[in-house]
Amino acid sequence: MNIGEIRDSARNRMKGFCNVCKECNGVYCSGKVPGMGGAGTGNSMKRNFEMLSKVKLNLKTIHNTVNPDTSVELWGMKLGLPLIGAPVTGSEINMGGYLTEEEYCKNVVKGCLMADTLAMIGDSGNPDFYLSGLDAIKDNNGKGIAIIKPRENKKIIENIKKAEQSGALAVGIDIDGAGLVTMALLGQPVGPKSKEDLIEIVKSTTLPVILKGIMSVEEAKLAVEVGAKAIVVSNHGGRVLDDALSSVDVLPEIAQAVKGKIIIMSDGSVRDGKDIFKYIALGADYVLSARPLIWGAIGSGEEGVKQYINHMKNGLYQTMILTGANDIKSIDNKMIKLT
Numbered sequence: 001m002n003i004g005e006i007r008d009s010a011r012n013r014m015k016g017f018c019n020v021c022k023e024c025n026g027v028y029c030s031g032k033v034p035g036m037g038g039a040g041t042g043n044s045m046k047r048n049f050e051m052l053s054k055v056k057l058n059l060k061t062i063h064n065t066v067n068p069d070t071s072v073e074l075w076g077m078k079l080g081l082p083l084i085g086a087p088v089t090g091s092e093i094n095m096g097g098y099l100t101e102e103e104y105c106k107n108v109v110k111g112c113l114m115a116d117t118l119a120m121i122g123d124s125g126n127p128d129f130y131l132s133g134l135d136a137i138k139d140n141n142g143k144g145i146a147i148i149k150p151r152e153n154k155k156i157i158e159n160i161k162k163a164e165q166s167g168a169l170a171v172g173i174d175i176d177g178a179g180l181v182t183m184a185l186l187g188q189p190v191g192p193k194s195k196e197d198l199i200e201i202v203k204s205t206t207l208p209v210i211l212k213g214i215m216s217v218e219e220a221k222l223a224v225e226v227g228a229k230a231i232v233v234s235n236h237g238g239r240v241l242d243d244a245l246s247s248v249d250v251l252p253e254i255a256q257a258v259k260g261k262i263i264i265m266s267d268g269s270v271r272d273g274k275d276i277f278k279y280i281a282l283g284a285d286y287v288l289s290a291r292p293l294i295w296g297a298i299g300s301g302e303e304g305v306k307q308y309i310n311h312m313k314n315g316l317y318q319t320m321i322l323t324g325a326n327d328i329k330s331i332d333n334k335m336i337k338l339t
């Protein structure tokens with residue numbers, strides 16, 4: 001299947017949960033949480049799309065970049081491009097249930113590896129979903145990252161131990177899941193974390209710890225202080241707080257404050273290779289993408305995930321030629337303009 005066919009197939013199989021719109025702008029799916037959209041008015045997801053669209057590329061063609069290198073390295077693993085599959089859970093309630101949770105996790109973890117990169121797996125109100133993700137990581141020799149909800153510390157540390165047993169490369173917490181009242185209704189309370197809580201978590205493991213959902217310079221600096229190895233600048237695809245800022249709004253100032261002191265990952269509305277380029281130019285070291293990998297997995301299984309990522313890689317490669325970026329490290333903010 002080509003990308004168009006994968007998208008058509010996903011649209012059919014998602015039965016209205018996602019329209020796989022030409023522009024994934026958060027309008028069709030606004031308020032669909034659970035579902036594929038953004039919370040409330042959908043404004044946070046819409047802002048992700050709008051702000052990224054305002055980042056424009058500087059076309060440059062008098063230079064020597066003919067065969068740019070899109071590869072990077074993360075914690076000893078070589079990746080073909082600086083894109084990582086974002087953690088996603090809830091195949092049935094969010095995506096329409098075409099795949100079981102196990103199938104979804106397997107397709108994404110395997111598909112990412114087939115495309116020379118890594119996936120993160122998530123955690124949710126149904127604790128079995130986290131285990132499905134860990135199984136997929138274990139089946140692939142630990143090549144994956146486990147992201148845990150901001151549960152009570154004792155539970156987080158238990159889940160970190162399980163991730164260690166699966167051989168995971170790193171663990172993290174989507175700390176922005178702090179307000180998910182649905183989790184409390186399921187008897188699994190989540191909430192904000194204190195600095196002491198985070199220090200305890202970081203000290204409980206030798207694995208790198210990632211804090212996902214950091215949206216301010218102040219909290220990025222705190223992440224460095226508590227010993228986290230990476231942050232994900234993210235508003236959770238617009239799904240946790242209505243009318244939130246987008247990553248594009250805050251990433252440049254966060255990068256200015258902590259670049260080089262901690263790994264910076266970021267996400268929101270990454271749909272193709274030029275979007276990866278924009279995020280790197282804004283200061284990210286790695287970029288995450290969620291919804292396109294869902295389309296890939298539902299549209300055509302692990303092969304669909306692989307093809308979607310390869311499609312993004314080609315787009316990134318083209319963008320690097322047309323902006324004069326020889327490798328990922330040479331992408332900088334002079335190659336873009338925020339309009």
Ligand SMILES: Cc1cc2nc3c(=O)[nH]c(=O)nc-3n(C[C@H](O)[C@H](O)[C@H](O)COP(=O)(O)O)c2cc1C
Nearest residue numbers: 086087088089094122174236237268269289290291
């Ligand atoms: C259906 C769905 C489920 C998600 N589940 C999780 C999750 O369990 N844990 C988490 O950290 N993020 C979760 N996210 C957020 C993504 O990891 C990611 O931050 C966000 O969707 C990125 O934006 P994008 O979809 O525009 O690429 C989910 C997103 C979607 C769309």
